[in-house]
Amino acid sequence: MKSMKKVRILLADDHQILRDGLRTLLNTQEDMEVIAEADTGRKAIDLALCHCPDVLVMDVVMPELNGIEATSRLKKDLPEIKVLALSMHADRRFVAEMLKAGASGFLLKECAFQELAEAIRSIIKGKMYLSPSISKCVIEEYVGFLSGDEKEHTDSESALSHREKEVLQLIAEGKANRDIAKTLHISVKTVETHKYNIMRKINLHSVAELTKYAIKSGLTPID
Template sequence: MIRVVVADDEAMIRVGVRSILATDPGIEVVAEAADGREAVELVRAHRPDVALLDIRMPRLDGLAAASEVRAAVPQVAVVMLTTFDEDDYVSRALGGGASGFLLKAADPRELITGVRAAADGAAYLSPRIAHKVIAQLDGGRLSRAAEARRRIESLTARERDVLALVGHGMSNQDIARELFLSEGSVKAHVSAVLARLALGNRVQAAIIAYEAGLVHTET
């Protein structure tokens, strides 16, 4: 069972999110918060698999709450759910360790997909957000590609294989099947890649994989 804490300052949004997630029998909302500070406290208390946070909330905004959650309970995956897709929000969320970024106006099925992906150790961006990220990367692709290729030279061949599949959005379980490894081995390789490249999360790893040419734009 995937356990989720939902945080949004609008009660109707919380009810809607709970209702959508309730359609998946493998997901349970264990607590709801009306502001960012309460969200951090509930995550500390319940230790869920996923914290689903709105960005604009009182007392503590979602981005600051995400940073506190990642620092206090790093095993909890953070997914941002918001009406806003400004570039600054996206970059700050992903740079702060969020595993996903979802828009409230998106198809409700994306919510379940994003929560499941985060709980499984993968990353998920709403397609509109993914397109923005790719467009930003393409803007300075040549210089960033050279730097990314230099950085991944420190990886072993197996670690590069794993990085490429992380870049394709695969979960640890999917990577294990693809490379005929145990899931524990995949987790160890992912941790090694993040450590060697000084990355905070799988989203950042996926970006490096893209920049280094391990993932193509159409993917």
């Protein structure tokens, strides 16, 4: 009898205990197997390019490179990969940005495991899956239900390049310019230039303000 082809899954979350739980539960499914795990957005990209999984279960807020940026980059190199976003919060901006980046589904971490399994099976068939509790977020976003403050915030964030968002996230995580340069394989002078441009574009004037902005934007975890 021919064995069933399993959905190959990459887990990306910075909390070990959550990954352990998800791996154990997913591996009990006859049609699924977890093939790799990542604790940063950057590692998620590297492992996905190495293992070419069918599905990437991606936390939205990740260290070093957040889930939105990681998804956007990965979909360019692996357009066939299905990304299922996980988040603690039903923030419609996070939902909208993950979907724009190429995610095929969005779940809240409070969901039951069976919903996660159902979502994976759904997106692997080419369908979109959204937690019922966040469907309203998507509707509000796509009918333009944004306040003036949110619109201004969205415009300022979209003015940043992918590299500037990377630098901003690393600054907010407390990395020194030298460490940022090493991580991104650029010069310290280039890091300083990016930092200056970021402050100019979003009209902020200190590392503290940048950190607060990055947390509010979901670019970096609060903890």
